[in-house]
Amino acid sequence: MTSQAAGSIALPLDNQQTDRLTAAVNGLTPLQLYWVSGYTAGLAAAGVPEGELNAGAAQPAASPGAEDTLTILYGSQTGHGEGVARELGEAAAAKGFAVKLKSLADFKPAALKREKFVTFVVSTHGEGDPPDDAELFHEFLLSSRAPKLDGLRYAVFALGDSSYVNFCQTGREFDSRLAELGAERALPIVECDVEFDTEAKRWQGDVVERLPTLLDSKPAAPLLRAVENKAAYDRQRPFPATVLSNQKITGGRSDKDVRHIELSLEGSGLSYEPGDSLAVVADNPPALVAELIAHFGFAEDTPVAAGDETVDLRTALERYFEITAPSLGFLKGWAELAQSESLNGLLAADRQGDLKDFFASHQIIDIVRAHPAEVTAEQFTGLLRKLAPRAYSIASSNTANPDEVHLTVAVVRYDAFGHTHEGAASTYLADRLAEGDTVSVYIERNNRFRLPADDNAPVVMIGPGTGVAPFRAFVEERTERGAAGDNWLFFGDRTFSDDFLYQIEWLRHLKQGGLARLDVAFSRDQADKIYVQDRLRERGRELYEWIEKGAFLYVCGDARHMAPDVEAALVEIIAEHGQKSREDAAATLKELKRAQRYQKDVY
Numbered sequence: 001m002t003s004q005a006a007g008s009i010a011l012p013l014d015n016q017q018t019d020r021l022t023a024a025v026n027g028l029t030p031l032q033l034y035w036v037s038g039y040t041a042g043l044a045a046a047g048v049p050e051g052e053l054n055a056g057a058a059q060p061a062a063s064p065g066a067e068d069t070l071t072i073l074y075g076s077q078t079g080h081g082e083g084v085a086r087e088l089g090e091a092a093a094a095k096g097f098a099v100k101l102k103s104l105a106d107f108k109p110a111a112l113k114r115e116k117f118v119t120f121v122v123s124t125h126g127e128g129d130p131p132d133d134a135e136l137f138h139e140f141l142l143s144s145r146a147p148k149l150d151g152l153r154y155a156v157f158a159l160g161d162s163s164y165v166n167f168c169q170t171g172r173e174f175d176s177r178l179a180e181l182g183a184e185r186a187l188p189i190v191e192c193d194v195e196f197d198t199e200a201k202r203w204q205g206d207v208v209e210r211l212p213t214l215l216d217s218k219p220a221a222p223l224l225r226a227v228e229n230k231a232a233y234d235r236q237r238p239f240p241a242t243v244l245s246n247q248k249i250t251g252g253r254s255d256k257d258v259r260h261i262e263l264s265l266e267g268s269g270l271s272y273e274p275g276d277s278l279a280v281v282a283d284n285p286p287a288l289v290a291e292l293i294a295h296f297g298f299a300e301d302t303p304v305a306a307g308d309e310t311v312d313l314r315t316a317l318e319r320y321f322e323i324t325a326p327s328l329g330f331l332k333g334w335a336e337l338a339q340s341e342s343l344n345g346l347l348a349a350d351r352q353g354d355l356k357d358f359f360a361s362h363q364i365i366d367i368v369r370a371h372p373a374e375v376t377a378e379q380f381t382g383l384l385r386k387l388a389p390r391a392y393s394i395a396s397s398n399t400a401n402p403d404e405v406h407l408t409v410a411v412v413r414y415d416a417f418g419h420t421h422e423g424a425a426s427t428y429l430a431d432r433l434a435e436g437d438t439v440s441v442y443i444e445r446n447n448r449f450r451l452p453a454d455d456n457a458p459v460v461m462i463g464p465g466t467g468v469a470p471f472r473a474f475v476e477e478r479t480e481r482g483a484a485g486d487n488w489l490f491f492g493d494r495t496f497s498d499d500f501l502y503q504i505e506w507l508r509h510l511k512q513g514g515l516a517r518l519d520v521a522f523s524r525d526q527a528d529k530i531y532v533q534d535r536l537r538e539r540g541r542e543l544y545e546w547i548e549k550g551a552f553l554y555v556c557g558d559a560r561h562m563a564p565d566v567e568a569a570l571v572e573i574i575a576e577h578g579q580k581s582r583e584d585a586a587a588t589l590k591e592l593k594r595a596q597r598y599q600k601d602v603y
């Protein structure tokens with residue numbers, strides 16, 4: 001930034017001041033620039049003499065304190081909440097407010113007492129659990145150690161997925177516990193489903209509009225204007241990526257169909273880091289659309305509302321609505337329309353376990369077939385959620401594959417209730433796209449799943465099934481960087497002959513040093529089932545030595561069974577080889593998580 005760069009606008013700074021300001025802001029990210037703009041605007045609003053604005057001045061006396069800073073705390077596993085929090089920060093800073101944006105992992109809970117107004121953006125994971133970065137804060141807030149919070153005002157934006165029984169549980173717990181501790185709810189909690197953009201925008205607008213009252217301070221015009229440095233393609237504007245290849249990587253005798261898919265990002269300007277996911281905007285299976293229309297006997301050109309538009313039923317079911325995985329809202333609505341005692345029974349408070357199993361095993365078509373009801377097309381679509389993009393862990397390093405992104409996709413196709421069922425996005429990618437076709441995608445950043453900054457640090461990767469995807473990216477990246485740290489991969493699947501995903505690549509890495517160690521577990525190659533957690537236990541002593549040497553541990557793949565089993569094995573290993581009690585071993589693992597040396601990307 002120079003006086004010249006400002007064109008014809010006369011700057012109120014002399015050349016020296018301009019140079020100092022330029023040096024001070026050089027290299028800051030757009031969000032940091034926004035923050036600086038809000039900060040300096042806050043100083044100006046507080047009537048600080050211009051002279052005190054210079055970069056080197058000691059400012060605590062004049063700095064905006066808790067009372068005029070918007071504090072935004074987020075707990076986010078896969079980056080959605082972090083994005084919502086960032087956008088709020090940008091919107092508030094652009095209006096001239098000072099903003100403090102932090103992950104809950106970096107915020108001391110006791111500091112809440114010093115805050116005046118805090119917004120929380122938090123998702124729910126596991127089985128109603130907080131995301132990893134919010135775990136310690138959540139534990140503290142819900143404990144008896146949490147302080148009284150009279151004088152604090154707050155607003156909670158909760159992210160979740162209403163096909164989970166514990167919908168938005170963590171956000172709900174934050175909201176009710178803060179009130180219990182005496183804090184004042186400034187805005188009602190917003191509970192968001194997988195499609196959260198519209199509600200996020202509305203909530204961000206509500207918060208910013210009320211900031212002058214909530215912070216009791218006037219916004220000042222930001223001294224630095226909003227910096228337009230956003231990616232050209234994102235959630236709101238997905239990029240049409242061209243399919244370069246789609247290759248089945250499971251063998252002919254495998255009962256799984258896993259694809260290695262390569263897409264071109266050429267011309268998008270998009271880049272990604274190992275650990276990020278690619279979100280895919282897919283269409284629903286046409287066969288399922290036809291089955292639903294036939295089941296109800298609807299005319300496929302019946303006009304129905306799809307958001308702000310009216311479209312024909314076929315298009316709406318193909319492109320607009322979620323028609324595979326049911327949501328809680330759908331189940332409740334359908335139970336009522338079908339006057340189904342068994343569905344209503346399932347929704348009873350004490351049947352959460354059954355409800356969870358029901359969601360895992362039923363698609364919408366199974367429900368409407370088993371519990372018939374006479375409905376209009378509008379009544380049916382009125383119960384459906386908007387079709388959400390699906391995330392896939394990126395299986396390539398951007399450094400090694402400029403302009404390309406690779407995925408490892410397990411195709412969801414199974415028989416149940418006498419019919420064949422398909423997943424929406426996985427079959428779209430596998431079956432309905434040909435080479436040369438385009439698919440709408442955007443990058444989902446995942447700052448909670450990152451390679452160590454230190455290239456000398458050892459890395460242990462536990463990724464059975466498609467969980468191996470990000471580790472292909474990790475190893476490619478580390479090889480490309482010439483990272484000296486050793487890499488150890490644990491892979492598992494059903495059979496060596498037909499399910500060893502990327503076998504040739506792993507063996508090549510092993511030979512060339514990209515992998516220092518490879519341990520595999522094929523569950524169906526012998527009488528006893530062997531899983532990755534069994535291999536971890538077998539290698540417990542060496543694994544513990546790696547941890548002692550500073551290794552970073554990564555787990556990716558199945559959230560329901562594999563990740564908890566692996567975690568239990570890790571605790572056992574730390575207890576046995578570190579000669580600790582189980583509690584101390586669990587605390588050690590928690591500490592590794594806090595230090596970001598134990599990271600999970602599970603689904």
Ligand SMILES: Cc1cc2nc3c(=O)[nH]c(=O)nc-3n(C[C@H](O)[C@H](O)[C@H](O)COP(=O)(O)OP(=O)(O)OC[C@H]3O[C@@H](n4cnc5c(N)ncnc54)[C@H](O)[C@@H]3O)c2cc1C
Nearest residue numbers: 324325360361390391392393409410423424425426466603
């Ligand atoms: C951060 C993240 C990373 C991911 N990475 C990957 C990855 O690298 N590779 C990958 O393949 N997937 C990955 N996934 C999962 C992926 O996003 C999709 O959930 C998956 O492909 C299924 O989507 P779908 O649209 O094909 O199926 P959907 O249309 O969502 O249908 C699945 C639904 O079918 C029902 N169902 C009933 N019985 C079954 C059954 N036996 N099997 C399955 N569903 C059943 C359930 O209601 C289930 O919700 C990831 C998910 C996340 C959140």
Ligand SMILES: Cc1cc2nc3c(=O)[nH]c(=O)nc-3n(C[C@H](O)[C@H](O)[C@H](O)COP(=O)(O)O)c2cc1C
Nearest residue numbers: 076077078079080081123126128160161164167168
């Ligand atoms: C493995 C896994 C478990 C989840 N469990 C829940 C849950 O119990 N309740 C819920 O409401 N949402 C659940 N979700 C949905 C997430 O909260 C939702 O995807 C949210 O947008 C993620 O936000 P984040 O990226 O900020 O973490 C789960 C998602 C995943 C991948």
